[in-house]
Amino acid sequence: MYVPGKNPSLINVPMMKYLAVRGHGDPNQENSEYKKAIEKLYAVAYTIKMSKKGTYQIPDYFNFVVPPLEGLWWQDGITGIDYAHKEKFNFIAMIRLPDFVTQDVFDWAIQKASEKKQLNLHNVEFLSMQEGLCVQALHIGSYDDEPATIEKIHKFIEEQGLQVDINDDRHHHEIYLSDPRRTKVENLKTVLR
Numbered sequence: 001m002y003v004p005g006k007n008p009s010l011i012n013v014p015m016m017k018y019l020a021v022r023g024h025g026d027p028n029q030e031n032s033e034y035k036k037a038i039e040k041l042y043a044v045a046y047t048i049k050m051s052k053k054g055t056y057q058i059p060d061y062f063n064f065v066v067p068p069l070e071g072l073w074w075q076d077g078i079t080g081i082d083y084a085h086k087e088k089f090n091f092i093a094m095i096r097l098p099d100f101v102t103q104d105v106f107d108w109a110i111q112k113a114s115e116k117k118q119l120n121l122h123n124v125e126f127l128s129m130q131e132g133l134c135v136q137a138l139h140i141g142s143y144d145d146e147p148a149t150i151e152k153i154h155k156f157i158e159e160q161g162l163q164v165d166i167n168d169d170r171h172h173h174e175i176y177l178s179d180p181r182r183t184k185v186e187n188l189k190t191v192l193r
Contacts (some may be wrong), residue, residue, distance in 0.1 A: 008156035013131035020127040
């Protein structure tokens with residue numbers, strides 16, 4: 001699910017739990033809502049991961065690697081994404097959670113991370129989402145070059161006799177397998193769904 005090939009393929013995505021923050025605006029701007037969202041997500045995710053070292057015992061806890069950052073992206077009034085107008089982006093930034101995370105664990109982690117990191121985490125959500133049937137492909141390179149991979153995905157969808165169903169409930173989905181702070185732009189790996 002997180003390591004597709006470069007060629008588009010069908011996948012059935014089950015119900016999953018996420019930490020999520022909703023926002024708006026160009027993600028590349030300094031002090032953007034998106035950058036603030038990422039800071040909040042990682043603060044809560046690592047609070048859950050490191051809970052094993054504290055007194056709070058999470059039932060059925062197992063040690064885990066914090067999954068990659070994910071994002072749902074859309075712009076009001078259009079189908080698809082207009083990369084020339086990033087200031088109009090809406091997003092839901094997300095990090096997948098292990099199955100043992102419940103609402104109670106989430107509530108504890110929000111409180112603990114708020115205290116420890118001195119962050120206002122009021123807009124971090126506990127989100128459950130089932131995408132169902134999707135097409136995904138691995139994009140390698142700049143985020144601005146994603147339209148070429150998306151075009152391949154759309155062609156594959158048509159060849160399969162299916163339809164693109166990006167709408168108010170289903171958005172363009174990206175999973176960031178590379179850290180853009182440490183990876184050359186031409187080597188960035190992003191799953192597009």
